[in-house]
Amino acid sequence: MSRILDLARRYWPVTLTIVVGIAGLVLASLGSGWLVQWLFSVYSLAIAAWQAVGMVRALLRREFGLDVLAVTAIVSTVIVGEYIAALVVVLMLTGGEALEDFANARAKRELDALLDRAPQLAHRSVAGEYQDLPVNEVRVGDVLLVRPSEIVPVDGVLLSAGATLDQSSITGESTPVEKVAGDTVPSGAVNGQEAVAIRATATASASQYQQIVALVAHAAESKAPVVRLADRFAIPFTLFSLALAAVAWWLSGDPVRFAEVLVLATPCPLLIAAPVAFIGGMSRAARNGVIVKSGGVLEQLASAQTAVFDKTGTLTYGVPALSEIRAEHPFTEDEVLTFAASAEQYSSHVLAAAMISAAQERGLHLLEAESAREAVTNGVVARIQGRDVVVGKFAFVAQHSPNARRTEIAPGELAIYIAIGGLYAGALLARDHLRANAKATLQRLDTLGVKRSMMLTGDAAETAQHVASELGITRVRAECLPADKVTEVSNVRERPVIMVGDGVNDAPVLAAADVGIAMGAKGATAASESADAVILVDDISRVALAVRIGRDTVQIALQSIWLGIAISVVLMTIAAFGLIPATVGAVTQELVDLTTILAALRAIGGRLDKREQEADTAGVAQSAGTNAPITR
Template identity: 45%
Template structure:
């Protein structure tokens, strides 16, 4: 117990050691300076001797620690120069070296000390109690007392305490903590349930199949702890250069002594060889980089992480919440022939107002975004795994699964096929038992994801890999859009750790994730990056880097900052060493005494620091200045895109209706589309052409940057006018003529596809340039 207490005391005092060393050495140097000014030379020497001895002790410890790691760092030169100044009586030089050494160490410690990786969030989330039922009695017991075959009651909102099998007919679970998927899943009687998932429905009973210690969630915690323990500290930049600088300095010092016979001359060489440019260049540049990154919403826990990020070549990413938004959204509303899309969505949203389900929330959000009027439902009943039924304006409306035995009409089969093709979740809307529409929902790709992937490849990543607990079909679709090199689906937390370890054996690997299930993989990577804006504290604790804004492109910003900081650190170190080598040559021939050499070395240090501190400003060539009025336009047109997506769905739906029959109903649908195009889409495109694109020419430094988008605007107008001409021809002929059908279908389907692609291109290329929270922008490809 006494030993453990001592270790804890040392850990608590360690952050104070480097500043204390700086204070003592500076105090000794200043004390000697005051004594020298008043003529007390002997007292001054004692102060300077004390300062030198204060630095010698830790310097010897650092050398011994380096030897234990199997290396001999540049600290050995510092020890030799400190001892040498004492032996030849150059006490002022020794005190100056002590201050330089202590200051460099303090900066190095400040740059590389990492935050705690105790995965506190994982442990805090671990279930501590369980409800065990014995007969008719339910009692709360510590989770450690749960035994195999115990019957447990899992209340609504509870975390499942142990692995087990469902005893009820149907349960609804939120498995995002393990799979990362935001959509709830259903489990039927007898199906396996893993610990760590959340009961998203009504209370249910579970038969335990494992103890708490042997359950899934406890395994995740152990994986994260084991993977974190594998991350060795990064070797300092200085030690890598020491492989040749150290023997060269000793050779010059020894040669000067041998030729001149003067030990003072050898000490003078060692004084100017004291590797403060090495000790200072890297930490100052790294600290500056850390400061710069924090402005961009990137919290980097230490200099080692920033340095590793600077030369990483493999990027492994989770899908949900990292490449996608992590929240389902409505992508399309399909209505039966006798109904409208807004009517279907309005009824569904009115009913779903009383449901806490994640899909219900998405439906209500979409209806409100479209400005639909919602009615407060009555007599609402929610059945786990089935949906919600309620009375709305005298009609009994059901939202959820299609009732068994309902007629399978052609439009309903179209909805099923569409959901399968689009990898979307399907929610049916029925009135008095008859389906009137279907709502497709999907977790959308982040707008900035494709642009970020291009920037990351340009920054140096040559292998992009996606890991996901989701199915292969949606995972492959995301990988195709983003141009990823590899995709792994159906990944458990242990699978992700194994995949990251395999990638790490081949190259310096970065892992990006946002959920508890990603924490072990983040800890196993060379650099773990957590998307922490939405409160994913477990992954944040396991990560080396946390993106505090919910934007993936900040990782590309961090990559740019890391590479520039590392480049400046190397540049500063090389320049500093070159100046030191020149000073060593001068000292070797006797023209630079130790005290003057120490002062010269201080000048070199200042030059190194001034150069290294440039990293805090960022790279001017990579910064994009966006005027406030241009940024306001970006936000405005981005919001208009969200409002206009229903026109795209309406255009496609009218084409589907035309396929069924070119009758009066189809003509009315096409007429409605033509009206929406003229009143909403074309004015929006014209405003972009006249206002947004000219405003973007200045920050993008070229009017040609938007030229291809202008060409797309022209094609959208051409197709819209062609559809309008078809409407006029049909009206004059008393209906849609057979010779119009094929061309109308080509126009409608083509325009729907063109609008969807055009919206995505603008969002990726331009709208993502709008800064969040006033943060600065970086220019990507």
């Protein structure tokens, strides 16, 4: 009962219209038909006046909407004595808000789910016990307990031996992910059946899930582009409806025909279809790991002509991996890697992780250093087992080992040199690799109508050309500064243009593009904040998916609008011959509204099944064999 009362208060115009209708039925049963006519007519004209005020205000803002049709339909039905039809039109208008609210709630289900799941409490370890506290009070370094089926409150590192996490709400992964001690644990993931302990590595506001929630909240607030889409049809539809009604009146000589036509020209299909479709498209994108910040972004994606990509971390994985060890006599490959990784334990350079990871994969035992120091941008010097170990750039290592010599490298490879005990011990080669589905993504974009592609990178020209040739990209600009990227994107003629990047240095060009898409899986950055859409998973194929969702959404919105217009035009034409009474026409128009809403709800789509994902990333297996060498 309380639910019904809440709805009645929330949609008071609908409630009031129903009350007026019931009162009319009571008066009619008492034989006061003339009073019913006055009640319905006065109430309908009052609503028309209320609508007219809004219409005038919109016109003063130079915004032409569809209110004029509704107001004219109400006034004309009252004038010709079709007071029941007038009340039905009023019910349709006031009920339109309730219908749109329901449809929007259905369309926003995935967006709202993310907002509703935001964790509120955390369990912090204090003197051997766990105490509950608001998630916003968690500090970096706090040890937290995550109970079975609870949501991880902040980003952290797993302290327990193992955990099973459901990350589907933030990454779209359908299967649980196994974690071991030391692995990163993202906020928003749902813990499995065993309680685990984590150490917080970020506060709530800086954690991945809270950043996603902020993006979703921003996305849910945007509706302006939707209005523009509907308004494209407002003037021609209004003029056609008024002209048809006037012709019907003129040919028949009966003013009732004018009213009978206009009650079937009410604008709900145009007012509701587009918003529902766009919110549904945004919800569909969120369900598939892409947060789109506004309906306008979907419109731009739908008509995109050019896709521009950053290289490192976007077209490539952005994580250098050891590719070859060139040991010098008397050292073996395992010795070179063991000493290099042991020294790199004391370095914060991105290449250090690659060396350590490679040693662990080979089952090598890392040695503890007696002392170590890092020479920023050059390398590391460590004393291990009584010998000085120097790892880093050639010039740096050559200062400690006169017999050091450069090694040959392929385009895009990077050599890390090492000297042990004053002797040159060899070089370790590292390189980045193309994403396995990068080429397939470009091909998919081409089939979706994004025919032109371009790569912008700060890397050397030789490396950039090598990567571009592997992917079939013909337009390349290398050795770019952030300002150069902005200039290049601004000069692209084939627009709208999509820019895809992942780093802080990409923030300016993402903001400058028609649609900036950030690869935000590695955490919230300036790139995510300045982008129009954020991909939550480390999967470049979601760029093509975002374009497809944009095209589907706009297509469904237009189809729904045209469906409503087509049905209305057919019914108006029939009514022009006097075959549809005004009251019947008003009721029929409600069915047109419902049909239009149901058509627009198709934009919600469904989760891509396995076969669709395989189709979207066709050629991945073939592309995976391409290990293009790339450096930062």
